[in-house]
Amino acid sequence: MTASSLPTAFLTAVERVIPGERRFDDPLSTLAFGTDASFYRLIPKLVVRVESEAEVVQLLKLASSHQVPVTFRAAGTSLSGQAISDSLLIVLGDHWNGREVRDQGRQIRLQPGVIGAQANTALAPFLRKIGPDPASINACKIGGIVANNASGMCCGTAQNTYHTLAGIRLVLADGSVLDSEDPQSVSAFETSHAELLGHLAELGRLTRANTALADRIRHKYRLKNTTGLSLNALVDFDAPLDMLSHLMVGSEGTLGFISSVTYNTVPDYPHKASALLVFPDVQSCCRAVAALKPQPVSAVELLDRRSLHSVENQPGMPDWVKGLSANACALLIESRAASQSLLHEQLALIMASIADFTLEKRVDFSEDPAVYNQLWKIRKDTFPAVGAVRQTGTTVIIEDVTFPIEQLAEGVNRLIELFERHGYDEAIIFGHALEGNLHFVFTQGFDDPAQVARYEAFMQDVAQLVAVEFGGSLKAEHGTGRNMAPFVELEWGSDAYQLMWQIKRLLDPQGILNPDVVLSDDPRIHLKHLKPLPPADEIIDKCTECGFCEPVCPSRGLTLSPRQRIVVWRDIQANKRAGIDTTAMERAYQYQGIDTCAATGLCALRCPVGINTGDLVRTLRGRDATNTRTADWLTDYFSGAAGATRLMLYAAKGARMTLGAPLLARASAALSKASSGRIPQWTTAMPQPVRSMRVPCPVVDSRPRVVYLAACVSRVMGPSAGDAEQMPVVDKTQALLEKAGYQVVFPPQLNQLCCGQPFASKGYAEQAERKRQETIAALLETSRGGLDPIYCDTSPCTLRLLQDGADPRLDLYDPVRFIREHLLQRLEFTAQQAPVAVHVTCSTQHLGEAQGLIDIVKRCTTRVVIPEGIHCCGFAGDKGFTTPELNAHALRHLQDAVQHCAEGISTSRTCEIGLSQHGGVDYHGLVYLVDRVTRAREQDSDAY
Incomplete structure (x- = not known):
């Protein structure tokens, strides 16, 4: 079959298996799905989003019958080109997110769609985690972690998937299913696939009998290594089922599909400390690594002088980074322990082991998060620092090699020589030094043959240096992909390479699973399908x-x-x-x-x-955005526009009372669709109108003043008709502030003020900025030049006003920060028992107040629910009305997560509309909850 088309009979059969809304073959979708994190691109002919193992089984049977190549995609964060296809691309849908915690967290069974960080969140109450800790753990999924045998900074070789695997469920190329934890599945598979298992057992016996080959395999996996297939399965196990299970790890979708995996988890110690030690040169730095290897360290990260130079001008970087010498080389060291006393013992051992080394700079071990987070920021910012300064049109390539640790210093220096020889002046080196695992980052253009030739020559030299001269690994943790497929034989030798092909042909006889990945007959596959940027x-x-x-x-x-x-x-x-x-x-x-x-x-x-x-x-x-005259009019007469919105809400209220909620919902949905969203869709969470506000004049008062900027949505939109809370947020906020002992002052021009967000979101940047500046000026005047704090009752408006260089005199607070900094000391809290759901708005996250919001709600209730995976509600100002499918999609899992909650809390009135509708519980502003569970604290007259 050529890549130019897929068989008609195959496509027809797929249509019977997968609904149309989960099949994509249009040019936009195939292009969008044709990209992963690597520097390769293939455009699939068909993308299918699968929602069950049964669908995968049927698709593989069809692909096998019609000889259609198949590639599996999890998150697409892999770097070596293993998640792209010019044939059928199978991607995971919503229903692959199952997890089962066992034995007090000592094991966890996960489906392939679970994000790595979500697995660790489930294990956190038990002080456990999965072993792999890739840098992409907040985005990558378990399917990719297993398929690439991903590791990370603290994982090493002992805690990767291969060594912590407790069970696996897989689908082979012929559509057969095996669950290694299910005795019935194992028995049925042993009967149906006796010949395959027999061949696998024979390969294992022959491999173990070949002493030279077996020793080479053991040596290769003493190092971090993901080059080729996991041949260690043939020497580590006698049972063919164990071999098969472990061969799937690191197979990159070339041997089968992973439906679920069970991990033996590892401890997640709560006490940790980090230090940064700068050595005068690479040699002494790498000798220190060898000294640290037997010590109780959880991570030792090497950063060469170039990597330190790449981040020295980044915000928050300490000044001393700029002053380091030209040959400096640093180690970032972390140690973790179950108790603080044990941690201190470990730190003493670590420092004693390197006491005789000369240091150029030393940042001692610290348990202070502010200190060790800054140290880790140096390490984590190196890769993006190169990406941010690269020439437009070039790509950032991050390679991933392992040197034997006793040759690490020579390996680093030889790599630097290669950078210089091939003109990669911007290249940097950092990595997981304890394992001899180095990442080097460089920028590369692929837009002309000379650049491709330079890259080819460089990679040939790298392969010769790492694999041949040093006997290391060309891929330590990023997977072989198509990037290193031509070099697998060079690294492993002919016997091991042919053994990999035997395994591939045994499990995928037609070669339909992810062709040209890991193993390829094309010696130039790493130079083809290069992605343009x-x-x-x-x-x-x-x-x-x-x-x-x-x-x-x-x-x-x-x-x-x-x-x-x-x-x-x-x-x-x-x-x-x-x-x-x-x-x-x-x-x-x-x-x-x-x-x-x-x-x-x-x-x-x-x-x-x-x-x-x-x-x-x-x-x-x-x-x-061509309606500038209308936008200008709305800018100048904003109070009138707010009044028009209020009239629409009155009309909607009248229609509800006349037609009834069910009929109005159906009618408005039809009208909204017919008008392409210009007519908002009514829902039961639709706000009731708030009467036009008369701004009171401030009076002389001995209480401390706070200027209250009531957002336009708060001035117009009250609670919904069915909400248990019927007081508008402006009144509730004023009452809470006065309870805390404040005099509340409103800007005189309040009804005309707006942060500009409604204009900005529609593309009217000039009008948006005009309203923003007008509001800032009014707030400065009302706050007496910034003397009084300013409270804004919605976090999106706060963020908008603070962005883009706001006047430094503007002492502006969102609800979370104001309550956290000013009200906690003035109010006494009595926590309620009823569970409360928390939605951290996008703007709250941008303002850095996410944890602050959660901490405040924890003072208010004994049970806080934070729905997993809902980072943005998708209401986006008014899109919940005009593009309701976005809001519905973003919150499609909300109701299941919050069904036992008494209410929900947020800091944006518009977000709360969609959250209430799709969550099935009323969402309110934070002030409602705080007001309900607090009373004024008796004040010491000298305390404030």
């Missing part, structure tokens, strides 16, 4: 397409993720420059890329280089 917009040109942003995006799975928005926009811009008609693609992108983007910028918080894809979307909306 053409310039598109300076907002997004630094994107490395890593996918770290995707878990927090509310539209992911409905339309596009931030990474996919960038991929498609890059392609559109490149095609335009090439003279290719992009009309159809842009038409599709309007809805998928622009209309359904919440533009809240959570992606920027996860992005290694800080890209806010929402900024791009707002720019594109601005291109189409």
Whole structure:
């Protein structure tokens, strides 16, 4: 079969198995899914989102029957090109998120769609975690962690998936299923696949009998190694089922599909400390690594001078980093323990082991999170620092090798020589020094043959250096992929390489599973299908397409993720420059890329280089924002616009009372759809109108003043008709502030004020900034030049006013920060028993107040529920009305998570509308809960 098409009979059969809404073959979708975190790209002919193992079984049977190549995709954060396809790409849907904690956390069974960090969250109450700890653990999924045998900073070789595997459930290429923990499944498989297991047992016997080969395998896995298939399974186990289970680990989807995995977990010690030691040169630094190897250290990270130089100008970096000598080399050391006393004993042993080494700079072990987080920031910022300064159009490549630890210093210096020889002046080296595992990062263009030739020559030299001269691993933890497939034989030798092919042909006789990954007949496969990164917009040109942003995006799975928005926009811009008609693609992108983007910028918080894809979307909306006269009028007469909104809410209230809620909901949904969202959709959570506010004049008062900026949504939108709380948030807030002993002062021009967010979200940047500056000026005047604190009752408005260089005199607080800093000391809390759900808004996260909100709610109730995986509600100002499918998709799992809660708490009135509708419980502003559980504390007149 050629890659140009898929068999018609196959496509017809797939249509009977997978519903149309989970099959994608249009140009925009296939392009979007054709990208992973690697520097390769293949465009699949068909993308299928699977929701059950039964669907995978049927698809593999069909693929086998029609000889259609198949690739599996979890999160797409892999770096070596193992999650792309030009045939059938199978991606995981929502229903692969199961987890089962066993034996007080000593084991956990996980489906492949569980994000690694979510697994650790489930284990946290038991002070346990899974062994693998890849840097991408907040985005990568268990399926990819297992398939790549991912490790990380603290994992080493002892705690990776291979060594902590307790059980596995898998689907082979022929569609057969094996669950190693189910005796009936094992018995049935032993009967149906006796011949396969016999061949596997024979391969194991022959391998163990070949002393030279067996010794080489053991030596290779003494090091961190993910090059090729996991041949250690043939020497570590006698039973063919054990061999099969462990061969799946690190197989990168070339031997089968992993339906679930059971881990033996490892301790997650609560006490830790970190230190940073800077040595005068690489040699002494690496000798120190050898001295630290037997010590009670959990991580030892090496950073060469280039990597330190790459971050020295980053915000928050200590000044001493700039003053280090040209040959300096640092070790970031961490130790963890079950108790503080044991930790202190460990730290003494560690420092004694390196007491004789000369140091250029020393930051002693600290248990203070502020100190050790800053040290780890140095390490974690190195990779994005290179990505942020690279030339537009080039890609960032992060390679991953292992040297025997006793040769680490020579290996580092030889790598530096290769950088210089091939002109990679920006390249940096860092890595997991205890295992001799080094990452080196460099930038590479693939837009002309000379650049490709330079890369080819460099990789040939790297392969010769690492695999041949030093006997190391070309891939320590990032997986072979297609990146190192041509070099597997060079590293392993002919006998081991042929053994890998025997295993591949035994388990995948037709070669349909992820062809050209791990094993390939094409010696130049690593130089083909190189991904272009053409310039598109300076907002997004630094994107490395890593996918770290995707878990927090509310539209992911409905339309596009931030990474996919960038991929498609890059392609559109490149095609335009090439003279290719992009009309159809842009038409599709309007809805998928622009209309359904919440533009809240959570992606920027996860992005290694800080890209806010929402900024791009707002720019594109601005291109189409042509009603400037209307926007200008609304800016000048904002109180009138607010009044019109209030009238609409009165009309909706009247319609509800006349028609009844069910009929109104159906009618408004039809009208909203017919008007393309211009007419808002009514729901039972629709706010009731708040009467127009008369701003009282301040009076002379001995109480401390607080200026209260009531947001426009708070001034217009009250609680819904069915809400147990019927007091508008403005009144509730004023009552709470006065209970705490404050005089509440409102800006005289309040009804005309707006932070500008409604204009900014629609692309009217000029009008948005005009309203923002007008509001800032009014607040400064009312607060007597910043003398009085200013309380804003919604976090999105607070964030908007504080962004882009706000006046430093503006002492502005969102509800969380004001309560945390000013009210906790003035109020006495009596926690309620009823459970409360917490939604941390996007703006609260941007303001750095997420934990603050959670801590306040914990004072108010003994049971706090934080729904997993809901990072943004998708209401996005008014999109819950105009694009309700975005809000519904983002909150599709909310009701199950909060069904036992008495209420929900947030800090944005519009977010609370969607949360109430889709959660099935009333969501209110934080002030409602705080007011209910507090009373004024008796004040010491000298205390404030």
